[in-house]
Amino acid sequence: MSVRAAPPEAPSTRKGRATRERVITAAADLMYRHGVAGTSTPAVRDAAGVSSSQIYHYFTDKDDLTRAVIAFQTETILSNQAPLLATLDGVEALRSWRDVVVDAARQQNGAGGCPLGSLSSELSDDHPGARDALAASFMAWSEAIRAGLEAMIDNGTLRPETDAATLSLALLAAVQGGLVLAQAQHTTDALEAALDAVIAHIHDHAVLPA
Amino acid sequence: MSVRAAPPEAPSTRKGRATRERVITAAADLMYRHGVAGTSTPAVRDAAGVSSSQIYHYFTDKDDLTRAVIAFQTETILSNQAPLLATLDGVEALRSWRDVVVDAARQQNGAGGCPLGSLSSELSDDHPGARDALAASFMAWSEAIRAGLEAMIDNGTLRPETDAATLSLALLAAVQGGLVLAQAQHTTDALEAALDAVIAHIHDHAVLPA
Missing domain, CATH: 1.10.10.60 (Homeodomain-like)
Structure with missing residues (x-):
């Protein structure tokens, strides 16, 4: 060019x-x-x-187009998940979000992985501009999850001292790692195991006594 | 050729x-x-x-060389981790394994990701032979983690009914997802958050009452 x-x-x-x-x-x-x-x-x-x-x-150039694709994939994921996450009113609602993530992976038998995770794996080391954009995308995604956990703090489901920032990173890592394994293994077993373990941790550590 | x-x-x-x-x-x-x-x-x-x-x-050909690389990376990871995992005698030992994983990522500031995870992200969809090899590698890795959890069952640290297979998948997914995020974010925050959440779940659900 x-x-x-x-x-x-x-x-x-x-x-x-x-x-x-x-x-x-x-x-x-x-x-x-x-x-x-x-x-x-x-x-x-x-x-x-x-x-x-x-x-x-x-x-x-191609880098410019790639950045537009990162923005598009981020917008697609967040527009699907953020409304669900922003209105979480309890652990059952968190499990519904988990089901949405798992069902999407199951529908393609695990193939493809996460669009953002795959782009990051390919680009982060050699393309600093793409890495910056992907770091911002993951930050926005974890912030959306965090907003959901904070809604659960606000409505009294989770204890006020719940570390929503750390737990949102744990949930996002569970999604990413579960999708990496699903892509190779063609099952969602690991995705489900990881999300269930982190949600159980959130449930048992953070839920106010009834 | x-x-x-x-x-x-x-x-x-x-x-x-x-x-x-x-x-x-x-x-x-x-x-x-x-x-x-x-x-x-x-x-x-x-x-x-x-x-x-x-x-x-x-x-x-290159596919043959790539399969040899997958075997080499699997052997490298397992020879580092399997001895540690096979002799887990308690939750503190599990946390020591977590520290080994986190320290390795921190030393390269998250760059690079997991050698097997990155290969899987690149190859699984378009190279069925590589995908089979990578699925077997992930299986061997989760089996090594499972052996560690079973050692903790055997020595009475974990309850006999602990689902070591599912929890080992959750731990491996936490590693993979944490490394995906570390590669983009250049911090190990998400890796630590995910491993800590799954280990806390294992600790609180499975440890026998003192």
Whole structure:
């Protein structure tokens, strides 16, 4: 690609936004299935049904497109989970969130892993910009979980001194590790075991006596 | 590469075994740092200080070399951890294992992730042979953890009805997910949170009353 004087501007028309979205969605799908290294710009172009010049109109380079995919995957996960997490009213509701996570993995027999976890595994060591974006994504995800635990503190389900920040990291790690193992083992056993263990710990340590 | 009539035989001489080991070690290091797709045979050749024909003398193709790397990384992890796990005599010993895992991640500031987890994330979806090998590796690792929990059952630390198989999967998922997050976040906070939560669950649910 030629050197550009400035990064592409955000599309100002509805059609432009739709084209940009179509490129991101196609790239996200290809990168999820084949990794970033295994996803070429021509493959994105063909999958999105756009021209190469349209891709380069909206994205400076592959790193720029990859950052847009990270933002897209983060938004997808959070828009699915945050409403559920923000209104947690008890341990049963936490278990319902766990079921949503497990069911999603089970539907694809564990294949694919977590879109963000897979991107992080591929990119974090060699691409500092992507690593920063992924660290921020994981932070946003753990903050959404933390919001759920804090809602449970607020409504009296969990003790006020419950360490919601640490427990939200434990739950997110259980999700990530469970999905790594599901991808290799094609079962959700480890995902369920890890989430159940952390939720049991939350339940037994933090729930106010009845 | 030319089509071969039969897969390469294991080296019969000490020098042959040393050459083969050198190729595997170099490939493991490169694949850990740059992924399998990012590791070329010439790069392995140069890093190992061997000729291409020596590599092809010992490995049919890159898939064959990758399987050898999976076996090498599994052996490395298990030879580090299995002796510690096999002699667990209490929850404090389990916490010592947790410290070994956390310290190893902290020493590289979380970078790199788990060698097996990273290989699985890259290979499981598109390389069924590698996925089978990685599933077996994770199984061997969780069996080593399970042996530790069973030693704690045998010596009376844990209740006889403790579900060592499920808890070992939860611990392994905590390790894997904690390492995924450490790679992006460059802290071991999530790794520690997840391991501590699962170990607290084991401690509080399974320890016999004093």
